[in-house]
Structures are given as C-alpha cells and as structure tokens.
Amino acid sequence: MKVDKRQGSGMAKIHIEDDGSYFQISQDGGTRKLEKAKISLDDCLACSGCVTSAETVLITQQSHEELRKVLDANKTVVPGQQKLVVISVSPQSRASLAVRFQMNPTDTARKLTAFFKKLGAHYVFDTAFSRNFSLLESQREFVRRFRGQADSKQALPVLTSACPGWICYAEKTHGSAIIPYISTARSPQQVMGSLVKDFFAQQQHVTPDKIYHVTVMPCYDKKLEASRPDFFNQEQQTRDVDCVVTTGEVFKLLEEEGVLLSELEPAPLDGLYSSVSTQEPTSHRGGGSGGYLEHVFRHAAQELFGIHVDEVTYRPLRNKDFQEVTLESEGRVLLHFAVAYGFRNIQNLVQKLKRGRCPYHYVEVMACPSGCLNGGGQLKAPDTPSKELLQHVERLYSMVRTEEPEDVPGVQELYRHWLHGEGSEQASRLLHTSYHAVEKANSGLSIRW
Numbered sequence: 001m002k003v004d005k006r007q008g009s010g011m012a013k014i015h016i017e018d019d020g021s022y023f024q025i026s027q028d029g030g031t032r033k034l035e036k037a038k039i040s041l042d043d044c045l046a047c048s049g050c051v052t053s054a055e056t057v058l059i060t061q062q063s064h065e066e067l068r069k070v071l072d073a074n075k076t077v078v079p080g081q082q083k084l085v086v087i088s089v090s091p092q093s094r095a096s097l098a099v100r101f102q103m104n105p106t107d108t109a110r111k112l113t114a115f116f117k118k119l120g121a122h123y124v125f126d127t128a129f130s131r132n133f134s135l136l137e138s139q140r141e142f143v144r145r146f147r148g149q150a151d152s153k154q155a156l157p158v159l160t161s162a163c164p165g166w167i168c169y170a171e172k173t174h175g176s177a178i179i180p181y182i183s184t185a186r187s188p189q190q191v192m193g194s195l196v197k198d199f200f201a202q203q204q205h206v207t208p209d210k211i212y213h214v215t216v217m218p219c220y221d222k223k224l225e226a227s228r229p230d231f232f233n234q235e236q237q238t239r240d241v242d243c244v245v246t247t248g249e250v251f252k253l254l255e256e257e258g259v260l261l262s263e264l265e266p267a268p269l270d271g272l273y274s275s276v277s278t279q280e281p282t283s284h285r286g287g288g289s290g291g292y293l294e295h296v297f298r299h300a301a302q303e304l305f306g307i308h309v310d311e312v313t314y315r316p317l318r319n320k321d322f323q324e325v326t327l328e329s330e331g332r333v334l335l336h337f338a339v340a341y342g343f344r345n346i347q348n349l350v351q352k353l354k355r356g357r358c359p360y361h362y363v364e365v366m367a368c369p370s371g372c373l374n375g376g377g378q379l380k381a382p383d384t385p386s387k388e389l390l391q392h393v394e395r396l397y398s399m400v401r402t403e404e405p406e407d408v409p410g411v412q413e414l415y416r417h418w419l420h421g422e423g424s425e426q427a428s429r430l431l432h433t434s435y436h437a438v439e440k441a442n443s444g445l446s447i448r449w
Helices: 053-061 064-074 091-101 105-119 128-147 164-177 188-204 221-226 247-257 292-305 343-354 386-398 411-417 425-431
Strands: 002-007 010-016 022-025 031-034 084-089 123-126 211-217 243-246 315-319 322-329 332-341 362-366
Touching: 064 084, 064 243, 064 247, 084 091, 084 105, 084 188, 091 105, 091 211, 091 247, 091 386, 105 123, 105 247, 123 128, 123 188, 128 188, 128 292, 128 411, 128 425, 164 221, 164 343, 164 362, 188 211, 188 221, 188 425, 211 221, 211 247, 221 243, 243 247, 292 322, 292 332, 292 362, 332 343, 343 362
Parallel strands: 084 123, 084 211, 211 243, 332 362
Antiparallel strands: 002 010, 010 022, 022 031, 315 322, 322 332
16 A cells, blocks of 8 residues: 655655555655654653553553452452452542433432442442542632732642643643642542541551552543552552542443442442441532632632622633633622633643733633543443533533532541641641653654644
8 A cells, every 4th residue: 555645846655564564665766664653651641532552551450350350359368358448439420320320310329339339349439528628728729829929920820630631731741831830739539549548547447558449530541640659658558549440441340240230229328537328429519520610719709809709600712611700890800710621722721821821810621621521431322422411411410419618527527637727737748749840852753732
C-alpha cells in the first residue's frame, strides 16, 4: 500500500509493508525504514482519549480483577491475616448504574452494598461524605487567597483540583506557569483515602497496610490519581487508595457473577463516622461534578461581602461547557466565577491566564465535556443517544437529597477530634496536596497546545 502526501511542489511517499513496517520513499527512489511512534505514560495527558501500553499495565494493576484476587485470597487465609476490604462508591457511578438498572439512587446504593458484601467486602462507603471535606477546604482556601491577592500575583484565579485529567495536563504541558493557581484541596477520592487509611484504620485498630481500599469512579484518570507518589504512605508502604475500578468495571463484575443488581435484596448503608447505618445517600448542590463553584461562590459571597446567595445563576458563553457566574453590587462586580469543561475550553482558559487576561477569581475545571457524569468510565447504552443518556443520569443524580457540607453529621466532630481543628497541621497534611511540573524532553514533534 502506498500513501502519498502532497504539500506544495514537494512529495513524500510512505510505503507500508504487509507486516506493518513503514518505509519512506524519497524522490530519488531511496528508502528509509521509519520507527513506529511510541507514547509512554509520561506523555499521557490523561484526557481519556486513548489507552497506551504503559497505561494498560497500570489499569491491569487497578482493575476489578485485582479486587477479585484480594477477595479470593481472603477466603484462603486465617481471619487474622485477611485484608479489611473497604469500597468507596462515587455518586456519579451510582447514578450511571441506577439508569442502567432502572432504579432510584437509594435502592441502587443499598443493592450495590449488598453485592459488594456478597463478594466479600467488609464495608461500603459513599464518597459524598469525603466530598464534604473537599468542599469545605476549597471554600476556606479561596477566601484566604482572595484576601491575600494583594501580596501575590498568583493568588487568583483559583482553579479546582478534583479532576486528575486536568491536573495531569497542567503539570505536563504548562508546569510552573499554571500550577500555582491550582487549589491544593484533595479530591473526594483522595480525602476518602485519608479517612479510610488514617481515621477508619484507627477506629478498627489496624494499621493502614491491613486495609485494601477500593474506589468506584466515573473515569479512568482516577487510577492515575491514586497512583501518584503524593498519596503513598512510605512508613506503612501502602497507598491511600489501593485500587480504582470504573463504573463499567463494576458492571462487568456483575455480569461475571451472573448477578442482576435490581434483583438483589438491599442492605443497610454503612456510615464511616459511626456504627449507625444511614438511611439514604446524600449529595451536594451544584451539578454532577461536585458543586465546587456553587459552594465556594455562596460561601465567599457571605464571608467576604456579607451577601446571602440562595440560587446561583449561570450565564452560558461560547458553549454549554463554559459558563460564568457573577456577584454584583451597585454596578460593581465583586466575584467573577466560571466553569470550564472539556479540553477545548480548558485550553482557551489557560491561554487567557498566560496572557494575563483571565478575568475570573475561581474556575471549576473538568477535563470531560459535561463534567464527571459523562466520564470515560461511565456506562454507555448502544440503543440510547449519548445526550439522552446523560440527561437520564443527570436526572437521577439530582434526585438525591442535598446537604450543606458543614451540616453533615460527623463532619464537625471529625474536624475536632481527628484533624485537631480547622487549619491545623493535621488537616493540611491529610486534606491537601501539592503538584509538580513535569520536565519534558525537547522534541521537534512536541505538540504546542
């Protein structure tokens, strides 16, 4: 097969052999064998657009098959040598499964709990609980940075940090030009890692390495996040999150077990803070990506300007994935927030920031178009258009009762007794993280975003 590429008056020919080898044919008839392009994990921007061979290794290490291995191993060892298996389920994954099995979110949560415990898991938690801490820390961080903007040119805007695809892109592509703006608050997944491997381990009187912590997430990038060295306990030689499985992998696990989720008997929901089972899952205001903008906006309006905001009004810009929110008083803009979903909007945001023309104080950034409910690990429906499917998922996600994070039972008690108060060294260590610019080798083939 020959592929001709004409550009101006020149011509380049590439010949592809039957074995897949590529040869470049010059104008004088000479040939040169071309090396196949290779992409390593270091090149990955975690955009969920492809899976490289290096990522395949990582995904194999963090898969439902690995979870099954641990559960099977637990059945063959004496009780004292078993791993304590804890599974933390994201609200986005629960909503996707609820649509597939045509159930409401509460029944889905209870039956998922029953399924995982049937497999051998000991506890099943909801990451909406850990998200309370992510939201509260994000609120406090923004207020602090807003008040200190006169002392630092990089205090604002604050860019959210819950999306590992966006973080990976920022670290690898823009490095120190963008990293100072990113919120240091850990994502709900990694706060859950702290809760399970620190607080819960203490409550169970076990060391963190005796717990096998699995999260169920809507995107593959969460596997990359869990693998970051920042979330590895060197002393105990254990990760905060040992294994990440996607919504689709949970569905595959159900299929392999021959289980129809809707036909299972529901089980009581586990509560992480107390032994009392919760009656129903809860969530937060502000959409399917965690509600960061709304919670920070409403808190900042009250804390900084004494203005109570009941409903947040979004103003769409060039597309539905780029919207603005403003707080105005007497014709003056006090707060200017935005959401930017998808890499097209992220790239526009980054370019504005680099040119010193970013007008925002805070931006909720997510790599996936339409946010986390549309993550790459969510369930697809061949017979349902993707837009219609997403609307179903959004509807079921929004059915869950919402609570303000500071009012959730157990949150304030954990701040006092586990974290030793708000703003403590313990809170900083367990609820915040840092980011690192990745040095890239110079190459003529480097893509300029």
